[in-house]
Amino acid sequence: MSEQLVRDLKINGLGQAAGGTYGKVSIDGIGTLNGDTVCDLLTVNGSLKTKHSIQGGEIRINGNSSVGGKVGSGRLRVDGMLKVDGDVRSERMDINGMLRIGGGAAGDTLEIDGSLKSSGNVEFETVQVYGGFQVGGMLNAGTLELKMAAACQAREIGGERIRVAAKKGSRKLLGLFTSSLAIRLTADVIEGDDIVLEDTKADVVRGNRVRIGPGCEIGVVEYRHAYEADPKASVGKAVQL
């Protein structure tokens, strides 16, 4: 026994386990972890519930899971739904489904095909979204590539390269009835070096090169080098600095 330093954990059906350090953790069914867990690989097919934190080399969630503490991983993939009350830190994050975070999120690459909801800041070098998000704090991304298929909202957006467009063929009709479901990006402030926007509503947009596309409603644009606006956009005023 003492020879084997880390053991694997397997839950099939319904089960509970203490936290601790494991090699592989796989849950097929419904599992509960009653303590902080560290592992190389966590796979959930079904449901995982824990009030504690999880640290894993790789984490895959298929189904519906909730974590009361923090989540840290090299790679996090959610196919289904994951709810985390604390912060999430993952070098690579793929969301096919939904992720709700009570804290903030940080890492290197974030890809959302679905939706992300976060109360705190979201900071990644590369962010690609095909879907929607709601960020209570600031979305800070080196490169932000946003193809909206749902309403997107952030208090502040900052980065180097920001591209926002509505996904082709997305349902525009819904927005006619309820403005909250309209497919558009809403933010107080958007700041970056190189900004191209479509279907965006913002109070202030600041950048070196700014292009305001159709469907935008912008209060003030402040730019350094270049500015362009589509005739189908509404811009309160544009100022060169």
Next chain:
Amino acid sequence: MTEELISKKELLDVTGISYGQLYRWKRKNLIPEQWFIRKSSFTGQETFFPREKILQRIDRILNMKDDLSLDALADMFSPSPGESSMSVGEILERNIVSSVSINLYLETMDSVQQPILGFEKILIIYVLDKLLRSGDISLDEGRLLIRTLEAYFPEKTGRECGIRLTRKMGVAAFLLVPGDGEVYLDSEVKTVARLSMPACTEELKLRMSGSEGS
């Protein structure tokens, strides 16, 4: 005395950096979240920074980013302690602190000789050295400082802590202020010296890594 602030717009004008750079450094933790101070102004929300701290930080980043990776810089600026430890001899040889300070420190310790000092200890000596050199404190007050720091730093105060030396009617008192906020004292109290631990940590790391000769 409230800190002087600089708006984001002015900061970019003065330093010549772009929004992208500013946000990249923020992501890399080169600029702490607490420095982003959001205030509403007539043009909507504006972000301000503590003027002196941010200008110095950006100056350092711009000067050093060619030699060091952003991650190495982040280590340098983080208030967490450095990894390194040094022997007394090495500290003196590299002129990190004066021999007066180090002797004063060794004298207050119970153990006979401790040849290797951890970063935490060196930091305390460095703070002591700074205050002694500036002439703000006497040797006796130096002993008081060592005892105060040893007792409360960083377990009780956290790393983002400020040090004040106050005097009232010739009696000295050290205050450790968690978060380095403002302290309001009665008008007879004179604040003689004021230091910030994160700033000292950063300076010491610079000195120990040898990129800033003394």
